[in-house]
Amino acid sequence: MEKKTILKAENISVSFKVRNRELRAIRNVSLELKEQETLAIVGESGSGKSVLTKTFTGMLETNGEITSGTIEYAGKDLATLKKDEEWDGIRGKEIATIFQDPMTSLNPIKTIGSQISEVIIKHQGKSSKEAKQMAIDLMDRTGIPNAAKRYDEYPFQYSGGMRQRIVIAIALACRPKILICDEPTTALDVTIQAQILELIRELQEEYKFTTIFITHDLGVVASIADKVAVMYAGQIIETGTVEEIFYDPRHPYTWSLLSSLPQLGQKGDELYSVPGTPPSLYKEIKGDAFAPRSSYAMQIDFDSEPPMFQVTETHFAKTWLLDPRAPEVQKPEIIQGLHEKLVALTEAAEANNGGEVRV
Structure with missing residues (x-):
């Protein structure tokens, strides 16, 4: 059966103003994403992979703007949204992102558990008690041993691979329909890379989300993708x-x-x-x-x-x-x-x- 289109970008262009000059980072890109598929976007550094997906979550830097095109998602044109409050029901809740370095996503002075719980409270409207139990369940589901005990630990007490699992747990706490993985295994050693990729695959099957995987590693593409955009x-x-x-x-x-x-x-x-x-x-x-x-x-x-x-x-x-x-x-x-x-x-x-x- 033909899968439904969940997001459709047409003729997207993005420019940045840099010292009174214009840098055209994205040039008339069209892309169609189907439900529950994994799309890998590959290319050298600077090719525009991350910039393109930032337009799906309104996370372009302040000196960047979409200069043309449309992004159709859930009856809206995401290219027309400008203010953070316009993105509130979409960014994180509908379309979430896992970044390359988990330490840029985690607050070093807040406990791991509280960072997951606050996302559950915000996006799912749960009580503190419910959110804590759901957070522990997510930690357990993403492979954190002794999750209940480690709920009150801080990011510095976790290894790089474990921190990346927590970032995945936080993303999933929003119950997103699209998960953007921006080079999520680059900073990890090969063994941990394989574990994280397998985890994302298993979670996608369980939670039925669509994945965009940004990478320059074609070995990763071969192991995880359904479709590829170069x-x-x-x-x-x-x-x-x-x-x-x-x-x-x-x-x-x-x-x-x-x-x-x-x-x-x-x-x-x-x-x-x-x-x-x-x-x-x-x-x-x-x-x-x-x-x-x-x-x-x-x-x-x-x-x-x-x-x-x-x-x-x-x-x-x-x-x-x-x-x-x-x-x-x-x-x-x-x-x-x-x-x-x-x-x-x-x-x-x-x-x-x-x-x-x-x-």
Whole structure:
């Protein structure tokens, strides 16, 4: 059965005023989010991933504004909301965010339990006694051992992984319909990363929320996403199911990201890195923003911005290589047969470790 659309952004542009100059952080982005799916937004730092999702919660910095477009959610256009009180029934309660560093989300001088309880009281209208029990239940549900005892402890008494679990508990205390995870595992070691990802997956299944996962780690994408949106220079340049993006990518920038997968590195060889640097978003970008860094660029890439071409019902890519008049090119050899390569790597890891490995 076709899933319902829960949020739809159309032609969103965002600009920031920086020292009397305009920085165009988001350039005409459209995005559709379905109920209970996990959408991963990937791209290099500065590509606009976090800025885009901040428009869904009214959390742009004071020098930033949405200059065009609409964001349809629950019968409202979120792009038109300006004041904090207009966001009160949405931010946190309907659309919640988990950030990269839990210490920026937690108050260091308040107990862990009180920070969860006050969210429950505010958004669910519970009494202090009810809120405390619900907070302990959430702590327990997110994997905090001896939750009742640790309710009165402070953030400094928790490890990084445990603090991130508390931030997840606080987000879930609002009972949101959309959970935005902004690089929530970047500061954690690999083992804890895997535990947090598994926790988010389990909680999504239980609470039936929709997830937007912001990351630059394609390994995370492979393990958690249903759909992927690839961002570059303030635009979505390719979108599709996780299988389409990994095994049938069409944009040269997506090819470069996949070529950078550490799993594909050969012993003794230098790991691939995307050449050059992203363009300045202070300047007007002409043509395909990735063209100066791409060995596949044609003259038209420097002259005209490509449209979003449709590959399948769910797969779209913004590249002139999909124009019927374009020459036929092969994607880089390192990502040809990527599925088979990743399966082989997984089987080798399982054989070495004697356990299950998920790629």
